[in-house]
Amino acid sequence: GAVVSQHPSWVICKSGTSVKIECRSLDFQATTMFWYRQFPKQSLMLMATSNEGSKATYEQGVEKDKFLINHASLTLSTLTVTSAHPEDSSFYICSATSSRAQDTQYFGPGTRLTVL
């Protein structure tokens, strides 16, 4: 089956630093990738949609200059949290759809970010 990986699985960083999270589709080409954020006891909230080779589309209220998304290839998307602050601490999950099965989203295992 289709597998999506994320790296790292968890990261702790100091306030003001930048953190990069990778999302990879391991056995399929991901034409579209989605980035979600989940705060404790809350649901997943869509942050942005990214299509390979084009700029990401951000949801209302998500700062595109703070959360940089790059989808340079059909198997890799990255989310960079710039100048991270404690309120950015959250669980970040990516998902991907393939060109062959666009109805189905395959989710990564998530990345736990803690900003001190």
Added chain:
Amino acid sequence: KQEVTQIPAALSVPEGENLVLNCSFTDSAIYNLQWFRQDPGKGLTSLLLIQSSQREQTSGRLNASLDKSSGRSTLYIAASQPGDSATYLCAVKRGQAGTALIFGKGTTLSVSS
């Protein structure tokens, strides 16, 4: 704006009970609806996907129904087991290819042995 609500927020049952989790959505114009399971600190496991033209889907002890016109879905779990303890998320897809899912806050289920 589509909103997804799940009731109850938490549920505790003894092993062996049958139970129903509820999901409602405000905009009936959905493409499909999906139920997921999430264990603490983990990612999502897809349980059942119901297309907008379908009424229900079944997988093992799980049965999900969809009433699009009333904006409701239920997840029925038969003969619950301690291993079913997790958070169950309902999500609707806004449109066809390339559109994201809109999630409810989930129902946290605890099954005691």
